[in-house]
Amino acid sequence: MQAEYSRNVVPPTSRSSNYIALRFCNFPSEITGIGDEENVSYCRHMVVFQYGSAVLFNMEDHEVEFYLEFVRRHASGLLPETRKDDYAVKEKPLLAQDMQGGPDYIVLKNLDFDSIRIIGSVLGQSIALEYFVSQVDGMIEEFTDINRGMEKTGTFTMDRKKLFQLVGKANSNLADVILRVRLFERSEIAQREAKYAQIFEYLREEYEVTQRFGNLDFKLKFFEHNIHFLQEVLQNRRSDLLEWCIIVLLSIENAISIYEIIRESTAATAPI
Numbered sequence: 001m002q003a004e005y006s007r008n009v010v011p012p013t014s015r016s017s018n019y020i021a022l023r024f025c026n027f028p029s030e031i032t033g034i035g036d037e038e039n040v041s042y043c044r045h046m047v048v049f050q051y052g053s054a055v056l057f058n059m060e061d062h063e064v065e066f067y068l069e070f071v072r073r074h075a076s077g078l079l080p081e082t083r084k085d086d087y088a089v090k091e092k093p094l095l096a097q098d099m100q101g102g103p104d105y106i107v108l109k110n111l112d113f114d115s116i117r118i119i120g121s122v123l124g125q126s127i128a129l130e131y132f133v134s135q136v137d138g139m140i141e142e143f144t145d146i147n148r149g150m151e152k153t154g155t156f157t158m159d160r161k162k163l164f165q166l167v168g169k170a171n172s173n174l175a176d177v178i179l180r181v182r183l184f185e186r187s188e189i190a191q192r193e194a195k196y197a198q199i200f201e202y203l204r205e206e207y208e209v210t211q212r213f214g215n216l217d218f219k220l221k222f223f224e225h226n227i228h229f230l231q232e233v234l235q236n237r238r239s240d241l242l243e244w245c246i247i248v249l250l251s252i253e254n255a256i257s258i259y260e261i262i263r264e265s266t267a268a269t270a271p272i
Contacts, residue, residue, distance in 0.1 A: 083130055
């Protein structure tokens, strides 16, 4: 994307490499000549993250799909269902403080590129976190069905391969949240200036990012408990099978020994 839309790429102001910011400007003729920095509110912006989120600014509903096609052309593993969320960002130059929050919106004294990057990072993480929570919910639902079946029948039919696949899926989801989404990395832009740190912390609190990860972690621990229980059941099954194999082998060995004794006894008592 960076190569194809190089003219639209907004130069980065931090070392973070998991996203690119794109700007698409169509200035009214009466403001031509005003510097780019002052024209942010007249531009369409899109922040695209490597883990799959795309955050779009200042776009009409009918334009969204057009710009998302830019992303889809370079994406792999597209999801069957796109998750979306809306959040309002307002600019008010006469605002007394740098920012002011409200229900489902934030008011900024000045909307600049770094503000867009900060807002995009939190919104992108939030929608990605929603996806991972849904993945874990699906795995827990699968275990719930297994537990219900065990409640009725006293046994379950899952094989070891399927169990290991679920373990791998749970571990990869947690790794993606921490390593790819970078949920606990503080933005370099927020570290640099207090006004961006205020926006960053406000949005993380607004979207309850930490609490939602806590819920995800709790669900994964519940999942891990179920995995441990089923592993023990499968291990007991394997031990039972080995015990029966030993019993069968001992029985065969005893039968052969008895047969040999009988044959030798018969041969010793037979008339010459």
